[in-house]
Amino acid sequence: MEATLPQAMIETATPLADWVVVLPIVLALIGAAGLLMVRRSTRMPLVGAVLVVLGIIACEIVLLLAVLENGPVSMTMGRWLPPFGISLTADIFGASFALAASVVTLFILLYAEIDRAGADGRDAFHAIVLLLLAGVTGAFLTGDLFNLYVWFEVTLIASFGLIVQGGRPAQLDGAVKYGFLNFLATTLFLLSLGLLYGLLGTLNMADIMRVAPLANPAAMAGVAALLLLAFGMKAAAFPLNAWLPAAYHTPPAAISALFAGLLTKVGAYALLRALVALLPASRDLLEPVLALLAITTLLLAPLGAIAETNLRRAIGFIVIGGIGAVMVGLAVPTADGIAGSGLYILHAILTMSALYMVAxxxxxxxxxxxxxxxxGLYAASAPLSVLFILLVLASAGVPPFLGFWPKLLLLEAGLAEGVTGPAAGWIGSALTLALLVNAVLTLIAGTRLWAHIFWREGPEGEGSEHVRQPLAPLDRRGRLGFGAVAALTAGIVMAGLWPAPLLDGARTGAQDVADPARYVAATGLAEDTP
Structure with missing residues (x-):
C-alpha cells in the first residue's frame, strides 16, 4: 500500500495548515460539549455559540481560500493512510457548502432569540445547534462514505432533539414522521454501504472513483439505485417528499429555518457526490429515472405550495421544488449542469433559511x-414585505437575484442536451421546459402568499376581507431577529448582483466532480486504475 503513496506523506506529519479541514468539526463538537455545561446561564449559551460559530467561519474561509488556490485538501489522522483510514477531503463544493451552513447558523442563532425569552436552558438549544452544525459540516467535508453515514446519524440525533423542543402535540406528530422516514433512509444507506464494500473492498471516496469501473456494472447499478432511494428520501425528492411539509412547520421558525437550509441540502449534496463523482457509469444507466424524478419534483412541488394555506407548509413545498432543480444537474451532468446544481445548493442554503425566518x-x-x-401587513410593516418578496423572487429564479444564476446554468445544460444529447434530446428538452414551468409556478405561489399576507386589507371573509386586527409589535428580541434576517437577505441580494465569483467557483468545482483527478491526488492515492 505504501508504494502507492507519496514518500513525504508516509514520513512526515500532517502540515499544520491542513488541520483547517478538521478544525470546524472539532470546534463545533467541543463547543457543543462546553455549552451543555453552561446551559443554565442566561447569556453564556448564546455568546458562546456565536463565538464558536465565528471561529468555524474563520476556519472555513481559510479552507475555501486554500482549496481555490491549490485544489482539494485532504487529511487523514493517524497512521492508517488512505484507503484504510478515514479521510476528510474538501473540494470547492464541500468547503463552500460548509461555509454557507455556518453563516446561516450564525444568523439563525441571533434570530432564535425571538422565541427564547422564557427558556431556562434545560432544552440545551445552543449545544444541539452546534452538534447539528458539526454533523452537517462533517457530511460536507468527509472523504469516506461510512464517515458520511456517521455524520448523517449525528445530524439525525441533533435534528430530532430540536424538532421536539416545546413538546406540543403538533411537534411530536411532525417528529414521528420526520424521524421514521429519515431512520428508514439511513438504514437503506447503511445497506448500500455493505453491498458497496462487498463489491469494491473500500468505502473511501477517492478509492471508489479508481476501482468502481472494474466492478460488475449490474451490481453497481443496484447499489446506485439504493443510494438514490436513500439520499432522495433525505433530500425530499418526489415521491419521497411528503415528510418535509408535514414536519418542518411544527417547531419554532428558527428551527424550521435551520432544517430547510441545512438538512435537505446535505441529502442533495450526497446525491451529487455519489452518482456523478463516484458512480458515473451507474448514473448513466439511471439517467431516465433521474430525469423523471427531477421533472415531477419541479412540477408538483410548487403546485403544492399554491394549494397550501399554512405559510410554512407552503414554503416547505418551495424547498422541495429546489431539490428538483438540483436533480436536473444529476440528469444532465455536463459542466454547466453540475455547476448549476452546486450553485443551486449554495443558493438554497441561504435563501430557504431566510424565507423561513421571514415567515x-x-x-x-x-x-x-x-x-x-x-x-394588511404591508401598511404596518413595509420592510418585512420587501424582505419577503425579495426572497420569493430569488427562490423563483427571477433575474438578477441569486436563484437566477444556477437556473441559467441548468437551462444551458438542458438546451445543450436537447440539441446534442445521447437520449435523442428528450431529456434535455423536458428538463428545460420543467425548469421554466417551475419558475413560473414558484413565482405564482410566492406572490400569492405575498398578496394574501401583505397586500390584502385583512383576513379572509365570506364576501370580502374582515377588518384587520391590531398586529403584535416586535420587541427588542424581535428587532434582533429582524436585523438578522435583513442582513442575510442583503447578502443574498448582493450575491445575485455580483455573481461572477460564484459562477467561476461553481464551474471549477464542477470540473473536480466530473474529472476527480485532483480529488484523488489530494488523498495521496495513485491516480491510475489498479
Whole structure:
C-alpha cells in the first residue's frame, strides 16, 4: 500500500495548515460539549455559540481560500493512510457548502432569540445547534462514505432533539414522521454501504472513483439505485417528499429555518457526490429515472405550495421544488449542469433559511400560521414585505437575484442536451421546459402568499376581507431577529448582483466532480486504475 503513496506523506506529519479541514468539526463538537455545561446561564449559551460559530467561519474561509488556490485538501489522522483510514477531503463544493451552513447558523442563532425569552436552558438549544452544525459540516467535508453515514446519524440525533423542543402535540406528530422516514433512509444507506464494500473492498471516496469501473456494472447499478432511494428520501425528492411539509412547520421558525437550509441540502449534496463523482457509469444507466424524478419534483412541488394555506407548509413545498432543480444537474451532468446544481445548493442554503425566518416574523406579528387569517401587513410593516418578496423572487429564479444564476446554468445544460444529447434530446428538452414551468409556478405561489399576507386589507371573509386586527409589535428580541434576517437577505441580494465569483467557483468545482483527478491526488492515492 505504501508504494502507492507519496514518500513525504508516509514520513512526515500532517502540515499544520491542513488541520483547517478538521478544525470546524472539532470546534463545533467541543463547543457543543462546553455549552451543555453552561446551559443554565442566561447569556453564556448564546455568546458562546456565536463565538464558536465565528471561529468555524474563520476556519472555513481559510479552507475555501486554500482549496481555490491549490485544489482539494485532504487529511487523514493517524497512521492508517488512505484507503484504510478515514479521510476528510474538501473540494470547492464541500468547503463552500460548509461555509454557507455556518453563516446561516450564525444568523439563525441571533434570530432564535425571538422565541427564547422564557427558556431556562434545560432544552440545551445552543449545544444541539452546534452538534447539528458539526454533523452537517462533517457530511460536507468527509472523504469516506461510512464517515458520511456517521455524520448523517449525528445530524439525525441533533435534528430530532430540536424538532421536539416545546413538546406540543403538533411537534411530536411532525417528529414521528420526520424521524421514521429519515431512520428508514439511513438504514437503506447503511445497506448500500455493505453491498458497496462487498463489491469494491473500500468505502473511501477517492478509492471508489479508481476501482468502481472494474466492478460488475449490474451490481453497481443496484447499489446506485439504493443510494438514490436513500439520499432522495433525505433530500425530499418526489415521491419521497411528503415528510418535509408535514414536519418542518411544527417547531419554532428558527428551527424550521435551520432544517430547510441545512438538512435537505446535505441529502442533495450526497446525491451529487455519489452518482456523478463516484458512480458515473451507474448514473448513466439511471439517467431516465433521474430525469423523471427531477421533472415531477419541479412540477408538483410548487403546485403544492399554491394549494397550501399554512405559510410554512407552503414554503416547505418551495424547498422541495429546489431539490428538483438540483436533480436536473444529476440528469444532465455536463459542466454547466453540475455547476448549476452546486450553485443551486449554495443558493438554497441561504435563501430557504431566510424565507423561513421571514415567515416566523410574519407569524409573530399576526399571531397566526394560516394565510387566510393574515392580511394588511404591508401598511404596518413595509420592510418585512420587501424582505419577503425579495426572497420569493430569488427562490423563483427571477433575474438578477441569486436563484437566477444556477437556473441559467441548468437551462444551458438542458438546451445543450436537447440539441446534442445521447437520449435523442428528450431529456434535455423536458428538463428545460420543467425548469421554466417551475419558475413560473414558484413565482405564482410566492406572490400569492405575498398578496394574501401583505397586500390584502385583512383576513379572509365570506364576501370580502374582515377588518384587520391590531398586529403584535416586535420587541427588542424581535428587532434582533429582524436585523438578522435583513442582513442575510442583503447578502443574498448582493450575491445575485455580483455573481461572477460564484459562477467561476461553481464551474471549477464542477470540473473536480466530473474529472476527480485532483480529488484523488489530494488523498495521496495513485491516480491510475489498479
Amino acid at each position: 416566523g416574523l410574519v407569524e409573530k406579528r399576526t399571531g397566526s400560521t394560516d394565510t387566510r387569517q393574515m392580511g
